[in-house]
Amino acid sequence: MSTPTVFQTSKILPNSTHALPPSQSRVDAMAASIKDIGILEPILVRKVGHRYEITPGGGMVRWLAATKLGMDIVPIRVMRLDDEDCAAASLIANMTREPIAPEETVASLERLIEEFGENAAELVMEQLPDLRDAAASNPELQARINAVLARCKINSEKF
Numbered sequence: 630m631s632t633p634t635v636f637q638t639s640k641i642l643p644n645s646t647h648a649l650p651p652s653q654s655r656v657d658a659m660a661a662s663i664k665d666i667g668i669l670e671p672i673l674v675r676k677v678g679h680r681y682e683i684t685p686g687g688g689m690v691r692w693l694a695a696t697k698l699g700m701d702i703v704p705i706r707v708m709r710l711d712d713e714d715c716a717a718a719s720l721i722a723n724m725t726r727e728p729i730a731p732e733e734t735v736a737s738l739e740r741l742i743e744e745f746g747e748n749a750a751e752l753v754m755e756q757l758p759d760l761r762d763a764a765a766s767n768p769e770l771q772a773r774i775n776a777v778l779a780r781c782k783i784n785s786e787k788f
Contacts, residue, residue, distance in 0.1 A: 632707045634671070634704060634705065634706070635702050635703065635704050635705060636674070636681055636702070636703065636705045637701060637702060638692065638695055638696055638700055638701060638702065638703050639696075639701075640680055640681070641672065641674060641680070641681050641682070641683060641692060641703070641705070642677065642680055642681065642682040642683065643682070643683055643689060643692070644682060644683045644684065644685055644687070644689060645677075645682060650689075651689060651690045651693065655690050656690055656693045656694050656697060657694075657697075659690045659691060659693075659694035660694035660695075660697050660698055662694075663691070663694050663695060663698060663700075664698060668691055668695065668703060668704055670688070670691070670704075671688070671703075671704035671705050671706040672687060672688035672691055672692050672703055672704065672705050672706070673686075673687030673688055673705070673706050673708050674687065674705050674706070674707055674708065675707065675708050675709070675710045676707060681705065681707065684708050684710055687708070691703070712744075713745055713748070717741070717749075717752055731759075731760050731763035731764070731767075731770060732770060734756060734759065734760060735760065735770060735773050735774060735777065738752070738753055738756060738777050739773070739777060741753075742777055742780045742781060746780065746781075747780065747781045747782050749781060750781035750782065750783055753777060753778065753781050753783060754783065757774075760774055
C-alpha cells in the first residue's frame, strides 16, 4: 500500500499528546495566508489505526486554518513516530513555538513522566537550566520540579 500525499481534512485527527492549542489569531493569519498563496508545506501526520494524526509541530495551525476555509483535501507527509517519540516531540514543539510560563513547562514534564516514567529523564534534564531561575523565587514550582526529578530518579542537587 502506498503512502498518501494528500488526505481528506475531515479524516485527519488533531494531535493527542495534549499540545497547547494555537491562538485563534494564529489560525486566522494562517487562513489568510492559505487563501492568498495556498498551503506551502504538507501537514506532518502519523498513522494511527486507519486514520492519520497530526504530529506535534506538524501543522496543527495549517490544518485548523484549512478546516476553517472549508478545504476538503490537504497535502500531508506521513512520519513514522511511536507514542514516546510523539510525546517528546510535543514537549519540544510547545517549548519552541512561543514563550511559555515555567509552570506550563513543568506541567508538560509532569504529563510526560506520567506517561513514560523515568524514561523521560533525558528530556527533563534538558529543561532544567531554563527552569532554575523561575524555581528560585517560587517554592511551589520548586516542589513540583523536585517531584519530577524524584520520579525520574534524578538527584535534585543537579538542579
